[in-house]
Amino acid sequence: MNDSILTLTGLTRDFGAFRAVDGVSLFIRRGSITGLIGPNGAGKTTLFNMVAGTLKPTSGTVALDGKDVTGRSAEALFRMGLARTFQIPRPFKRMSVIDNLLLAPPAQIGESVPGALFRRGRVAEQERALREKAQEILEFVTLDHLAEHPAGKISGGQMKLLELGRALMGDPTVILLDEPAAGVNPTLTAILIDRIEELNRRGMTFVIIEHDMDFVMRHCDPVIALAEGKVLFEGTAEEARVNPELLDAYLGAPA
Numbered sequence: 286m287n288d289s290i291l292t293l294t295g296l297t298r299d300f301g302a303f304r305a306v307d308g309v310s311l312f313i314r315r316g317s318i319t320g321l322i323g324p325n326g327a328g329k330t331t332l333f334n335m336v337a338g339t340l341k342p343t344s345g346t347v348a349l350d351g352k353d354v355t356g357r358s359a360e361a362l363f364r365m366g367l368a369r370t371f372q373i374p375r376p377f378k379r380m381s382v383i384d385n386l387l388l389a390p391p392a393q394i395g396e397s398v399p400g401a402l403f404r405r406g407r408v409a410e411q412e413r414a415l416r417e418k419a420q421e422i423l424e425f426v427t428l429d430h431l432a433e434h435p436a437g438k439i440s441g442g443q444m445k446l447l448e449l450g451r452a453l454m455g456d457p458t459v460i461l462l463d464e465p466a467a468g469v470n471p472t473l474t475a476i477l478i479d480r481i482e483e484l485n486r487r488g489m490t491f492v493i494i495e496h497d498m499d500f501v502m503r504h505c506d507p508v509i510a511l512a513e514g515k516v517l518f519e520g521t522a523e524e525a526r527v528n529p530e531l532l533d534a535y536l537g538a539p540a
């Protein structure tokens with residue numbers, strides 16, 4: 286389907302005898318901010334991990350922009366324009382904020398030995414360009430004043446902005462965000478949302494796992510709900526809010 290940037294077909298993941306994700310088939314609409322909700326343990330993060338290449342599916346397929354990318358590594362997918370952030374950010378804590386961004390892009394010219402020997406000029410030029418790009422991204426995510434700070438010393442909310450910045454280094458067409466607003470103060474959440482919406486206006490697609498229904502109601506359309514590894518619901522946030530099956534799933538979920 287042409288307006289589907291991500292197409293999941295029968296995506297399934299077992300952990301031993303336990304089926305965490307069970308035959309999920311979905312279209313993610315190009316240009317959308319899609320919300321992925323569901324009670325604890327529903328399989329949301331496992332689904333993200335399979336789509337973003339950190340976990341291999343037991344069965345089923347993932348297509349990115351019509352191309353089958355099932356089982357590709359996270360790095361390969363990053364290069365193809367699919368980036369993700371983690372529920373708990375994982376920066377290199379002793380490195381500066383800007384160096385964390387500079388680590389993000391894959392395969393620079395200088396990495397192979399002949400490349401380094403014969404193309405030193407180009408490498409320097411490329412490094413300059415990357416640094417400039419990282420600087421621009423830091424300005425965009427409002428962290429430019431912290432560029433030289435150790436990444437381990439910035440706040441939790443700033444780390445979420447840094448994660449978004451790292452994702453942007455890959456010029457993604459799709460970004461998967463795992464609970465971007467969790468534990469982030471309202472000021473930084475507002476900045477994060479503003480940046481997400483600006484990127485979305487420029488055409489970037491987002492899939493966002495979020496427990497905060499207020500966030501989902503305001504910013505996500507459509508909303509997809511998982512429960513016990515299966516798609517339980519697809520519709521608008523308002524429809525999700527009043528859906529009795531979904532309410533049951535939340536009430537029946539482990540705390």
Ligand SMILES: Nc1ncnc2c1ncn2[C@@H]1O[C@H](COP(=O)(O)OP(=O)(O)OP(=O)(O)O)[C@@H](O)[C@H]1O
Nearest residue numbers: 300303304305323324325326327328329330331332
């Ligand atoms: N590596 C693993 N080994 C075994 N079981 C796992 C593993 N990863 C996840 N699970 C199980 O799979 C189920 C789905 O977990 P997952 O983290 O995907 O849920 P979730 O919807 O993201 O939950 P939450 O909202 O709490 O983050 C859970 O029961 C979890 O315990």
